Amino acid sequence: MDMLKLGETEFSSRLLSGTGKFRDKNEIKEVLEKSGSQIITVALRRVNLENPTDNILNYIPKHITLLPNTSGARDAKEAVRIARIAKEAGCGNFVKIEVICDAKYLMPDNEETLKATKILAKEGFVVLPYIMPDIIICKKLEDAGASAVMPLGSPIGSNAGLQTKSLLEMVIENSNLPVIVDAGIGRPSHACEAMEMGADGVLINTAIATASNPAKMAEAFSLAIKAGRAAHLLKLQEESRYANASSPLTGFLNL
């Protein structure tokens, strides 16, 4: 079985979903059912334990893995504090680090993200940092104990697709950690493209939440991701067959 491993946990679905921007929180459950997504990111700032009707956690089925994110953090210190509060609030030990000090384009601060990753990985969190696609930062995050990297395709909410394609290709080629493309994926074809390129997963929120029918759109994304993954695996298979060709072209040379 082709599984996505994050920390010690394995997932059969490679679609990570989100909880923001929905018309109605009740739509989340159907999105998860239709897409088979097993991981959902939740902004701790929106978790409202005091108000059961508003509490986003009450709308997520128990078997789904929560990926609390540190939305709103402007530096490593704040991200660390938010992650700890999320753990105490019962959101588990996964965390998506989002350090954003650019309210205009929501670009991540790679430097502060790395600092937060170092601290949280040591504390036993399964850390998934949201980053600008950069192979150097990916190496550093690996050393710091991250469990995956989440490079952006284009700005959050832009639906602009893989504008960072050549950078993503480098990240995918060089990263020893799973690569989950996050942000900017507006269409199933974008998601398919990322998977075909060799991404290990994609996180989709805006494009699903703001679709006219979120559950149907989630299903479409899920199919696109499976198709892209299948094509990627096939490509790998073909490459390896070529590498072990049964009758070498230079056999006559008796090398």
Add this chain to the structure above:
Amino acid sequence: MSFLDVLQEYKDFDFENYLESVSDEMIKKAINKKKLNKFDFLTLLSPKAKNHLEEMARRAHEITVANFGYTINLYLPIYVSNYCNSDCSYCGFSKKNRIQRKKLSLSEVEIEAKEIAKSGIKNILFLTGESKKITPISYLIDVTKILKKYFSFVSIEVFPMSEEEYAKLHLAGVDGLTVYQEVYDRDIYKKVHTSGEKTNYEYRLQTPQRGAKAGMRSINIGSLFGLGEIVSEAFFSGLHASYLSDKYLECEFGLSIPRINDAEGHFKPNKIVDDVTFVQIMCAYRLFLPRVEINISTREEASFRENLLGICATKFSAGSKTEVGGYTKAKTEPQFEISDDRSTQEVIQRIQELGYEPVYKNWESI
């Protein structure tokens, strides 16, 4: 460098001439641009752009959904004092108005806070008149500490202060700042602000940036419509927000579009912003500034607010009281008359019926 320098560039700018030169072509181009420059923005504020309001609204809606989704942030105001040291001809709290003055004691603040917290909304804006003497920083800090027990995000709309003073309040738990320039036109500013600290135009103009430097997470600005020329006031409000968001990337900025209604001073507005113009300004703000928060208070009527929700509003107050002690005792005069007097629950229910998600909480105290 401050926004003052930006304003200076427009000292001799001929608005009339520019607005006269606006063509349908220019308007269409501005609506469909990915990134608008300041002249595109001004084009959309022109009287001629009213003929393209539906297209503007559609584009504004699209941008808003992409950036904010189908959500609306909720907040409630709490008036803790109406003592004021300034004379502002349009304001109910103005020093010269003979109204009953009241400052809530800290235990009264707590009683009000408890009552407001029952709404479930975790975002509160506390307001005073502008009297540093009667409501000093130490009092504001004490109020903040009480409010932080019940709310995760606390904002202030009080007198302008120094960066150091804002930093003290931020440390105590204030994350948001609202300060309206009221009117960007210097001559009119002088006319309507006749005495008190508020007569200092430049100090007020530079207030948002002092707040941003002090670490505020969210800053809300705007012009009080009814005082100055409508187009230039909207233009400068937008430019101000744009200037600030370029300079202080880490801070979220918001724009309000307050228009004068009957306050205790019985001020007659010089310029009337009708509903069409209101929507035009709001859409122009959104097209020019895709990520700016657009805040619609209960100054506006219920049905009008509901319609704005479907276009590009992102923040609502709901069930507001504008009297000091309004949630529990309601004895004093309001700062302005409320037009949407539905309860918080009624507003929330309508938001849901309209297919939007009311956001009670959008910050965690960290």
